[in-house]
Amino acid sequence: MQRITNCFLHNTKDVLLLQKPSRNWWVPPGGKMESGESVREAVLREYREETGLTLLDPLLRGVFTFLVMGDEDLFSEWMMFSFEARSSRGTILEESPEGKLEHVPVERTAGLPMAEGDRTIFRHVLEDTGVLYGTFHYDRDFNLLHSHFDKEEL
């Protein structure tokens, strides 16, 4: 089962995002967990590889189940672990191997092209507190079919 980790590195003004060349969709930098890693090790490694930056004190803010539905059956299932960090060290890469890196003003993120379900994750991490749990059902063209959520109450 594929497991994806990513992180929203942001301050009160803007958030560091990556525009992927495939669909021009914007995502928080991250990538696939490798065998034997913890989710925290995976997000630190992937973030460093994609941005050059080492996250300081990333906090887990969301755990999600993604289901890609085929014509009749489940086509694939994966999990995503979304972190938040307020600071990092190191120097940002001029070119990321995965796409275009940009500090985007937080208030502009709602208008960016992205996977439809990611909008809920962006709003939760950038505007809310606690851990969000949820399940997203997509079709194979990555159209969102439905989703549901539960929020951890602290």
Add this chain to the structure above:
Amino acid sequence: MQRITNCFLHNTKDVLLLQKPSRNWWVPPGGKMESGESVREAVLREYREETGLTLLDPLLRGVFTFLVMGDEDLFSEWMMFSFEARSSRGTILEESPEGKLEHVPVERTAGLPMAEGDRTIFRHVLEDTGVLYGTFHYDRDFNLLHSHFDKEEL
């Protein structure tokens, strides 16, 4: 990939644990995530099935990678999501389908038979705060080979 969820339901005095008949090891009640569930839905369902109790406001306290090593290679890998809850509703089952349920005084948990690596998880959830991340390497007889951890700093 197998994904296990469990929960430490406890107050200041004791914690509800399950003694599994296979090795007489003690564990927090829980079980396997099913396809399409979020981790929170899985822990609520599994806890209800094993104890009769519905957890109120479970908080995620640990995300772990388990590696079972064969003679030369990795034999299997799974993940575990450990929650904590302070209250529940419903009536506890007189007999659990999975083993013996018991309210164990927190100070007695350190002396219980259990998987060696679980002692770290017990101490973290029952005595500490925040989210713990870690990786455990076991052999196929479930002897702990090594482990390492990172703690989320709030």
